[in-house]
Amino acid sequence: MSALPSGGASSGPGVPDEWSAGVAVWSEKPWDALPALERDIAADVCVVGLGGSGLAAVHQLRELGASVVGIDALGVAGAAAGRNGGFLIAGLSEFHHDAVARFGRARAAALYRLTIDEIQRMAAETPAAVRLTGSLRIAASDEEERDCRAQLAAMVADGLPVEWYEGSEGRGLLVPTDGVLQPVTRCRTLARAAAADGAFLFERTPAVDVSAGAVTTPSGRVRCGAVVVAVDGGLARIVPEVATRVRTARLQMLATAPTAAVRLTRPVYTRWGYDYWQQLPDGRLVLGGQRDVVEGEEWTEDAAPTDRVQRLLDGVLAERIGARVEVTHRWGATVTFSDTGLPVLEEVRPGVLAVGAYSGTGNVMGALCGRAAARIALGLETPISGLLRLDTT
Numbered sequence: 496m497s498a499l500p501s502g503g504a505s506s507g508p509g510v511p512d513e514w515s516a517g518v519a520v521w522s523e524k525p526w527d528a529l530p531a532l533e534r535d536i537a538a539d540v541c542v543v544g545l546g547g548s549g550l551a552a553v554h555q556l557r558e559l560g561a562s563v564v565g566i567d568a569l570g571v572a573g574a575a576a577g578r579n580g581g582f583l584i585a586g587l588s589e590f591h592h593d594a595v596a597r598f599g600r601a602r603a604a605a606l607y608r609l610t611i612d613e614i615q616r617m618a619a620e621t622p623a624a625v626r627l628t629g630s631l632r633i634a635a636s637d638e639e640e641r642d643c644r645a646q647l648a649a650m651v652a653d654g655l656p657v658e659w660y661e662g663s664e665g666r667g668l669l670v671p672t673d674g675v676l677q678p679v680t681r682c683r684t685l686a687r688a689a690a691a692d693g694a695f696l697f698e699r700t701p702a703v704d705v706s707a708g709a710v711t712t713p714s715g716r717v718r719c720g721a722v723v724v725a726v727d728g729g730l731a732r733i734v735p736e737v738a739t740r741v742r743t744a745r746l747q748m749l750a751t752a753p754t755a756a757v758r759l760t761r762p763v764y765t766r767w768g769y770d771y772w773q774q775l776p777d778g779r780l781v782l783g784g785q786r787d788v789v790e791g792e793e794w795t796e797d798a799a800p801t802d803r804v805q806r807l808l809d810g811v812l813a814e815r816i817g818a819r820v821e822v823t824h825r826w827g828a829t830v831t832f833s834d835t836g837l838p839v840l841e842e843v844r845p846g847v848l849a850v851g852a853y854s855g856t857g858n859v860m861g862a863l864c865g866r867a868a869a870r871i872a873l874g875l876e877t878p879i880s881g882l883l884r885l886d887t888t
Contacts, residue, residue, distance in 0.1 A: 517799065519578045520750035520781060520824045521679040528570060529686070532697040532715040538564040540872050541710045541719040543702045543733065546576025547678065547858060548850055549725035550685040551865030552872075553694050559873055563694040564717045566710070568701035572682035575727045575857060578798070578828035580748060580771050580783045582762050583617065583674040584630060585610040588854035589836050590642070590768075592649035597836065604653040606882050611656075611672050613863045617681070618674065624681035626776075628761045630673035633665040635766040642767075643667045664763055675762050675773050676858060705733060707846030721872040722847045725865050728829030729796050730851040736843040741831045741852045745793045746783055747804045749812070750824040753778030757818050768855075770811055780820070782812055798827040830855055837883050840864045840871075848872055 540556050542549045545567035556563045567573060586607045587594045594603035618625040634640035647668055650657040660669040690696050697712075702724075704711040709718050724733050731738035755778060762773035770784030785807040786793045792801070805825050813819055833839060833852040838860055843849045848871055850864040851857075867877040 517826055518824055519679070519748070519826045520779065521577055521581065521677055522572075524679075526571070526683060529690075529696050529698040531699040532566060532712050532717070534714075535716045535718070536564055536695060537718040538562040538695065539719065540564075540721050540723060540869070541566070541717040542723045542725055543705060543710060544725035545571045545682070545686060545696060545698070546574060546725065546727070546861070547572075547682060548576075548727070548861035548865035548868075549723070550682055550689065551862040552723050552725050552850075552869040553689045553696070554685060555866040555869035556873070557689060557692045557694055559869070559875070561873060563689075564719065565689070565694060565696045566700040566702060566712060566717070567698055570698035571686045571696075572679045573698075574798075575828040575830050576682055576861070577679040578748075578826055579678055579746070579830075579858060580781060581675050581678055581773060581858075582630065582764070582771060583614050583625065583676055583859055584764075584856060585614060585670065585673055585859065586856075587836060587860070588832075588856045590646045591653070591655065592645045594836070595649050595653075600653065602882055604655070606879070607653070607655055609863060609879055609882075610859050613859050614672060614674060617676070617859070617862060621676075621681045621684045624678075624684060625674055625676045627672070627674040629669055629671040631660060631664055631667060631669055631761050631763045632768075633667040633763055633765040639767060640666055664759070665765070667765075669761075673762070678858065702733060705847055707844065720846070723865075723868045723872055724847065724849045725851065725861075725868065727831050727851045727853055727857050727861065728798070730831045730839065730849065734843045734847070734849040737839055737849060737852070740834050741839065742794060742834075743796050743829050743831050744786065745795050745798060745827050745829050746786060746855070747800045747808065747827045748781065748783035748825070749805065749808050749822050750782070751780045751812070751818065752821040752823050754780065754818050754820040756820065757816060770815070772816060779823075780812065780816065780818055782808055782816070784808065784811065796829050798829045800825045800827045830857060835885060837885070838864050840867060840880055840883050842871070
């Protein structure tokens with residue numbers, strides 16, 4: 496969800512006009528747009544953001560019997576939730592051994608197990624959108640191979656599912672419980688189900704003001720007992736209370752025409768997670784990364800792809816994956832990184848909860864945190880909230 500409508504489908508500086516600059520490969524099927532909010536309305540909880548985390552919150556609230564209004568400045572899966580690489584990766588943004596060193600073994604392992612369970616829950620909830628393929632972390636250097644072995648040892652010590660892998664993609668780790676998803680299909684499925692269950696959902700409805708008891712939009716007001724702000728990119732624009740602890744970055748991706756030149760059965764992430772790709776069932780390749788190569792340019796809230804990074808991705812496609820195939824889609828998304836590596840899940844002001852800053856792991860962690868935020872909004876306990884507090888060991 497974006498706080499304000501933006502020109503996400505327009506070309507950024509240096510991007511040739513012929514590129515479909517903002518159109519992600521996931522968004523090809525038509526969608527019957529939801530209405531904009533044009534009246535005052537009341538509910539127990541207002542959810543700001545209709546991406547994966549916001550829709551997870553909406554569903555949890557309805558399951559608990561609460562009335563819900565959900566709004567989004569763009570639309571269902573209109574921002575990062577529908578413009579990412581489609582990976583379902585368990586754990587935190589840091590590799591497990593690094594998370595153990597930073598947060599302690601008990602906390603890192605507990606969070607990892609919660610995300611494994613969340614992937615399974617997502618697959619059961621939206622089976623048409625999820626494939627449980629496993630994932631590969633492939634070493635791009637001797638140093639990274641040693642790091643993969645350190646991760647392997649830490650995961651084995653904690654009883655987490657992992658195997659050493661050597662195959663056509665290279666050497667590294669196979670995590671059998673990971674998977675991939677079609678993120679727009681998942682979000683639209685959740686939105687339809689929520690609306691059928693009585694949730695009131697509105698697209699093209701930015702939150703102009705968020706306060707305890709009310710969310711103001713350009714053409715209507717939502718009166719509510721609590722607010723859940725469920726966003727990722729640009730989180731600090733809506734909840735400035737977290738501005739000193741988070742930072743927004745652009746992630747860039749491309750997709751190709753179907754190809755039989757390569758056949759990848761699992762998603763791959765490599766080069767310390769900075770490059771990642773998967774092959775769709777129809778043979779198309781989806782590739783993202785290279786942010787670190789031009790990192791100073793990618794700390795931005797501008798989601799439009801750039802010529803420089805897209806050309807770098809072209810090089811990865813041809814040289815690393817070995818596929819010389821037409822590129823059909825180029826797009827970007829903004830996501831928020833936290834300075835701790837832990838997502839934001841907190842009451843930022845009375846009656847206003849914020850979830851976001853998943854540091855690139857929003858597909859799984861976002862759903863988990865969204866459901867947790869819904870419970871907290873109703874005064875209920877949730878196991879993950881304690882695990883994400885910095886004062887918890």
